[in-house]
Amino acid sequence: DTEVTQTPKHLVMGMTNKKSLKCEQHMGHRAMYWYKQKAKKPPELMFVYSYEKLSINESVPSRFSPECPNSSLLNLHLHALQPEDSALYLCASSQDPSVAGGLGYNEQFFGPGTRLTVL
Amino acid sequence: ELKVEQNPLFLSMQEGKNYTIYCNYSTTSDRLYWYRQDPGKSLESLFVLLSNGAVKQEGRLMASLDTKARLSTLHITAAVHDLSATYFCAVDKTRRDDKIIFGKGTRLHILP
Numbered sequence: 001d002t003e004v005t006q007t008p009k010h011l012v013m014g015m016t017n018k019k020s021l022k023c024e025q026h027m028g029h030r031a032m033y034w035y036k037q038k039a040k041k042p043p044e045l046m047f048v049y050s051y052e053k054l055s056i057n058e059s060v061p062s063r064f065s066p067e068c069p070n071s072s073l074l075n076l077h078l079h080a081l082q083p084e085d086s087a088l089y090l091c092a093s094s095q096d097p098s099v100a101g102g103l104g105y106n107e108q109f110f111g112p113g114t115r116l117t118v119l
Numbered sequence: 120e121l122k123v124e125q126n127p128l129f130l131s132m133q134e135g136k137n138y139t140i141y142c143n144y145s146t147t148s149d150r151l152y153w154y155r156q157d158p159g160k161s162l163e164s165l166f167v168l169l170s171n172g173a174v175k176q177e178g179r180l181m182a183s184l185d186t187k188a189r190l191s192t193l194h195i196t197a198a199v200h201d202l203s204a205t206y207f208c209a210v211d212k213t214r215r216d217d218k219i220i221f222g223k224g225t226r227l228h229i230l231p
Contacts, residue, residue, distance in 0.1 A: 031217050042207055042221035043162065050217060090161055094217065105150050105169055106211055106219055110162040 004111035006091050012117045015081060021114050023074040023091030031055075032074040033092040033108060034066060036085075043090055049074060081118045088113045121146045121212045125222035133230050135197050140225045142191040142208035150211040151191045152219065153182050155204045162207065166193075198229045 004025045013019050023032065031050045035043035048056035049068040057066075063085075065077040074091055092108040122145040132138050142151070150169055154162040166175045168184035168191060175182050179202065181194045191208055205226045209219040 033217070040224075040226070042224050045218060048217045056218065092162075105167055106217055107152060107164055107167045108219065109164060110154075113161045115159075 004091055004093055004109055006089075006111035006114050008114060009112065010115045010117075012119065013078065013081065014119050015083075017081075018077070018079045020078065021076040021089055021091075021116075023076075023111055024072055025093040025109070025111075026072055027093065027109070028071075028095065029093035029109070030071065030096045031094045031106075032068065033094075034064075034074070034076050035090040035092065035110075037088045037090055037113075047076075078116075081116075083118050086116055086118045088115055121148070121210060121220050123208060123210050123220050123222040125206075125208055125225050127225060128223055129226045129228075131228045131230065132195075132198055134199055137197065138195050140193040140195075140206055140208075140227075142193070142210075142222055144189050144191075144210045144220075147186070147189075148210045148212075149184075149186045151184050152209045153191070153193055154207045154209065156207065156224070157204050165206075195227075200229050200231050203227055203229045 007022045033048050034046040037043045045058050046060045047066040052068045063080050067075040090113045091111040094106050094108045124143045126141050153166040155165050156162045166182040171186040173184045179196045184191045205224045207221050207224045209221045212218045212220050
């Protein structure tokens, strides 16, 4: 399996709702990422998990809560979002650089994304 | 702080023409990535460039890396409409973490 999957594809939620985004990869990758992308902008990094531990939090508001239940799964829990949080949410994964022939590179493979609309 | 600049940010060109997208970055790095994004879709990895002088080619696209100039180029040969997309370059910030820094992207529109 050489892909990253994300569910749902589309999500519409009110500002008082609680919802979750899910991401899965079966490539044996050890790092998983959440990005937020607004229209005509590059992806903005939100969180990084490395070996199932949160390694980077880019000062993301607490209404976004990541979770990594195991090495293949990554969730993003959403609560009390604002309309400006509407965006495409992308999950990505990358393999352990030490496995890649010692080349130490970080090619990230992206899922199809979840289009989130907050009303 | 690592900064990545792409130019042009928007390019409209005729089919059959050649053109180059430039990606400059501000601090030393020898790992650079090119991604393609179609409208409303996710990012697709195109090229991984890992050393000075690296050159990779896939179809009508060729990417190169000059680490001394801190410059990568993505060259399009005899453009076809199917290549219309947004192209992002991204640079590894450091070997100590997993962050890559994206350029703003180049929106490429190829006119039939």
